[in-house]
Amino acid sequence: MESVPRRRNEESHRAILHAAITLVAEKGFENVTVEAIASHAGVGKQTIYRWWRSKGAVVLEAINDGFADVAAFPDTGDIVADLRTQMENVTVKLVTTDFGSAYRGLIAAAQSDPELARKHIEQIIEPASVACRERLIRARDAGQIRSDTDVQTTIDLLYGAIYYRLLLSTRPLATEQVAQAVDLVFAGIRTFN
Template identity: 45%
Template structure:
C-alpha cells in the first residue's frame, strides 16, 4: 500500500480527508468508519478519496504517520539497558496515547486480513524502528554488553513482542515500569558468559 497517490491535486482537500478520517475513527470506531462518512465530513466526493487512497485503512495510516513524530534512532550512551529502556518507553508513550492507540490497534487488526496494509505498516513504520533496534543491539554485542551469539532480530522480537502483547491483548498499559521489568528480565538471559 503506497502512500497517497501522486495525482492528488489539492493538499487542502487531502488534509481535510485525513482529518475527517482521524476524527470519525475516534468517534465511531474503525469498524463503522466508511469512505462515505469520511467524504461527507471532509466535503469531498468519495471518488476523490478513492483516486488518492485505495481504502479507509490507507487514509488512516497516512493520518497516523502525519501526526506521529517518531525518532527511530536509539541513544548510544554506552549503557545498552538504559538506552533501550528510554527508546521503548518513548515508543510506548506515543503508541499508548488514548488518541492514537485505538487507531493503531485498528490498523494492526485490519493488517491481518489485508496483505497490502500489512506490508505498508512494515515498510512505512514498524520496519524502520525494528531496523534501528537491530543496529543498536549489534552495537551492544560489539561492546560486549550482550551475548554475541544472540540473533539481533530475535532479540528485537523478544523485547518488543512483550510490549505489543500487552498493548494489543491485555487491558494493561505499556509503561516505563513494564518496559524496565521486561528488559531487565531479558538481559539477565542475554548477559555475556562470565567464563
C-alpha cells in the same frame, strides 16, 4: 507510502490524516468510511481517492506519520537507556493519544486484508525493526551485549511485550512495563565487563 500522486495541499493532507486517526479511534476501523474521513477533514472523497487507494492506506499513513516523532532510536552509548527511552516514547503515544485505538483497529483490519497486512509490515514494522536491529548490532559490536545474541529474537521479546498488552488488553500498557521487559531481556544478554 501508498499515496498515489503528489499532494498539492498540505493543509488538506494533515486534516485527512487527523480525521482518519480521530474517527477510527472513536468509531472503530470497520465503522469508518472514506466518506466520513473526507467529511470530517472538510474535503471531497475524490481528494482522498486521488491520494490513497483505500481507507486502510489513509489510516496506515496517519499512524506511520504520527509515530515519526517517537520511532527514532537514540544512541547515547547505553543500549538499555536508549531502548527504554524509545520504547517508553512509543508506549506513551499509544496510551495517551488516539493512536493506540487507531493502531489496534488497523491491526485488526489487517488480519483479513492481506494487502493492508503487507503494507503495515513494509511501512511500520520493518523500518522500526531495522532501526532497532542496527542499534542492537552497534551495542553488540561495542561489547554491551553478548556476541551470540540473536538480535531479531531480542526485538521480538522486547516489542512483543508492548503488542501483547496493546492488542489483548491483558493488563494496562504502561511505561513501567517497558523498564521491566528491558531489564528481564537484558539480564540474559548483557555483558558484564
